[in-house]
Amino acid sequence: MAGKPKDEILHDHNHDGIDRRGFLKCMAWAGTGAFCVMQGGVLKSYSLSGLSGLNAKEMKGELSFVQISDSHMGFNKPANTDVAGTLKAAIDKINALPTAPGFILHTGDITHLSKPEEFDGVDQLLKGASAKDIFYVPGEHDVLGDDGKQYLERYGKNAKGAGWYSFDQKGVHFIGLVNVMNLKAGGLGSLGTEQLEWMEGDVKHLSKSTPVVVFAHIPLWSVYPAWGWGTDDSAQALSYLKKFGSVTVLNGHIHQTMQKVEGNVTFHTAASTAFPQPKPGSAPSPGPMKVPAEQLKSLLGIRDVNYVQGKHSLGVTDSTLE
Amino acid sequence: MKRTVSTLGFAALAIVILMVAGRSRIFGVALEDKPTAQVKIDNFVFSPNPLTVPAGSTIRWTNQDDIPHNVVSDDKSFKSKVLDTDETFTYTFTKPGTYTYFCSIHPKMTGKVVVQ
Numbered sequence: 001m002a003g004k005p006k007d008e009i010l011h012d013h014n015h016d017g018i019d020r021r022g023f024l025k026c027m028a029w030a031g032t033g034a035f036c037v038m039q040g041g042v043l044k045s046y047s048l049s050g051l052s053g054l055n056a057k058e059m060k061g062e063l064s065f066v067q068i069s070d071s072h073m074g075f076n077k078p079a080n081t082d083v084a085g086t087l088k089a090a091i092d093k094i095n096a097l098p099t100a101p102g103f104i105l106h107t108g109d110i111t112h113l114s115k116p117e118e119f120d121g122v123d124q125l126l127k128g129a130s131a132k133d134i135f136y137v138p139g140e141h142d143v144l145g146d147d148g149k150q151y152l153e154r155y156g157k158n159a160k161g162a163g164w165y166s167f168d169q170k171g172v173h174f175i176g177l178v179n180v181m182n183l184k185a186g187g188l189g190s191l192g193t194e195q196l197e198w199m200e201g202d203v204k205h206l207s208k209s210t211p212v213v214v215f216a217h218i219p220l221w222s223v224y225p226a227w228g229w230g231t232d233d234s235a236q237a238l239s240y241l242k243k244f245g246s247v248t249v250l251n252g253h254i255h256q257t258m259q260k261v262e263g264n265v266t267f268h269t270a271a272s273t274a275f276p277q278p279k280p281g282s283a284p285s286p287g288p289m290k291v292p293a294e295q296l297k298s299l300l301g302i303r304d305v306n307y308v309q310g311k312h313s314l315g316v317t318d319s320t321l322e
Numbered sequence: 323m324k325r326t327v328s329t330l331g332f333a334a335l336a337i338v339i340l341m342v343a344g345r346s347r348i349f350g351v352a353l354e355d356k357p358t359a360q361v362k363i364d365n366f367v368f369s370p371n372p373l374t375v376p377a378g379s380t381i382r383w384t385n386q387d388d389i390p391h392n393v394v395s396d397d398k399s400f401k402s403k404v405l406d407t408d409e410t411f412t413y414t415f416t417k418p419g420t421y422t423y424f425c426s427i428h429p430k431m432t433g434k435v436v437v438q
Contacts, residue, residue: 144427145403184429185422185429186429187429187430
């Protein structure tokens with residue numbers, strides 16, 4: 001690396017790996033494109049515009065994957081009349097990444113109305129992605145009218161219950177959860193007893209040094225309960241993960257990037273590929289946000305995640321479509 | 323003259339049948355219930371809420387959002403299909419009581435109908 005990037009975090013007063021000023025900086029960049037990576041226990045953040053100054057080795061992990069979310073195929077209202085076009089732009093962005101991702105996670109709301117032709121449309125477009133393996137969890141828009149039957153037929157062949165499952169990639173344990181089924185009046189997202197019991201058993205025999213990635217549609221932390229942006233029984237799920245040194249939670253649903261660190265857990269929500277939603281409480285409702293056409297792609301995006309074995313946490317890069 | 327009278331009689335009967343059919347289901351044919359009260363779904367809110375109506379009232383819910391919603395009673399005694407923008411659901415409340423309902427897609431959205 002030629003010279004130290006000027007945005008690197010230098011102060012770690014609490015020896016907790018996080019420099020407060022740098023962390024806030026990292027937070028501030030979320031949504032406009034940020035690259036945050038834990039290296040040797042120190043969180044470093046860079047603006048995307050400064051990335052060209054970094055050498056490739058620093059950027060490249062042993063495991064690299066992409067998260068996309070909320071493609072809402074079939075949506076055709078003024079907030080975005082061409083969701084197929086913006087999904088295509090997201091795929092182009094994935095294909096242009098310097099390191100080809102090993103696979104793609106889609107964190108739900110694949111479709112807008114659970115119609116077969118909407119699922120088909122997404123499947124067809126994703127055939128053009130450089131990564132061929134795609135792992136899904138359903139959003140509430142993917143299980144409309146049939147309690148998720150069609151979703152399970154398409155994507156849940158190796159899944160349990162309403163579509164939850166786990167898998168391992170290069171030493172990282174991935175857990176896909178479903179929190180959009182059997183929702184109760186007045187409540188938030190819900191995992192349910194059966195899924196929680198399965199999850200407890202799923203992680204029981206893992207060593208505490210195993211990095212864990214949990215992905216689900218609705219946020220697993222209370223982003224804004226008044227708009228339903230949270231999951232009623234997520235605390236129970238997170239209690240099973242306390243022993244692990246590194247837990248990364250990836251969610252969608254709120255159509256904007258947000259991050260939060262709580263102990264060993266780093267929470268991230270992803271941008272949509274279809275339309276933005278307002279910041280919590282900033283509008284009468286969380287409905288689609290209409291922005292000037294030339295701004296739309298700057299509010300949509302993809303997320304690139306890198307893991308380097310032996311490092312504490314996963315490096316997460318959010319980048320907008322334009 | 324006789325013919326005119328019978329034509330008029332038939333027409334009158336037809337009008338009566340149509341009026342009755344408009345309010346309920348008769349002759350085994352399900353006709354679109356004519357709503358006597360409206361609930362709009364706008365900005366993820368049911369309004370008016372609560373809504374008080376006399377027994378026998380037919381309520382029509384209309385989704386005015388860009389996002390689909392549904393109308394599901396807490397005890398599952400009535401449930402709409404998924405309503406996309408501008409789609410409607412009607413239900414007739416025959417018995418007095420308090421009926422609580424919600425959108426099972428966005429369960430923070432709740433509502434109440436009081437039938438007197």
